[in-house]
Amino acid sequence: MNRRAPLALAAGLTATLALAGCSSDSSASTSGSASGSASNSASAQGGSSEGPQLSVSGAYMPEPVSDLAAGFVVVTNKGGTADKLTSVTGDISDDITIHKTENQKMMEVTSFDIPAGGELDLERGGSHIMFMNLKHRPRQGEKVRIELHFQKTDPITVELPVKETTYNPAQQ
Incomplete structure (x- = not known):
């Protein structure tokens, strides 16, 4: 047996576990979660009351098992104008991206619509x-601070409570 096989197997298993947050039941929803919230009532250009009025709820991060992690939030727009989530930044990583999952495959995207x-x-x-x-692996009970960036609205700072690795608010 090749000596590298056990190492490759261990690395593959670690990556699979880290991405477990990406491949759980697609019927899950964070809208009922009370953890982590923030809001930004900033209007679109010109100060119009018809602009986007964004708030964030249901924020969390399952405890990572490697140097990869996933984060989840619900962004609600009570305004009369659509907006887009364009990026996410934070001190925990210099490589934070947004992904969609289709047909059980993750794909990086440049933005998400918020109607x-x-x-x-x-x-x-x-x-x-x-x-x-990840620059460090956060543990359950800690909070990870991120900033959500939008096309029209000012950034919103959000704290993601770190939950157990298998946490799924839809199953709570």
Whole structure:
């Protein structure tokens, strides 16, 4: 047996476990979660009351098992104008991206639409925030601070409570 095979197997298993947050039941929803919330009532250009009015709820991060992690939030837009989530930044990683999941495959995207009067639900098994090359691995009970950036609205700072690795609010 090749000596590298056990090492490759261990690395593959670690990556699979780290991405478990990306491949759970796609019917999961974070809208009922009470953890982590933030809001930003900033209007679109010109200060119009018809602009996006964004708030964030249901934020969490399952405890990572490697240098990869996923984050989940619900962004609600009570305004009369659509907006887009364009990026996420944070101190925990210099490589934070947004992904959608289709046909059980993750794909990086450049933005997510947030419809007027609607919401963007980043949930287990679906669209999510992906953290690569973590600078440190947060533990359950800690909070990870991130900043959501939008096309029209000012950034929103959000704290993601770190939950157990298998946490799924839809199953609580």
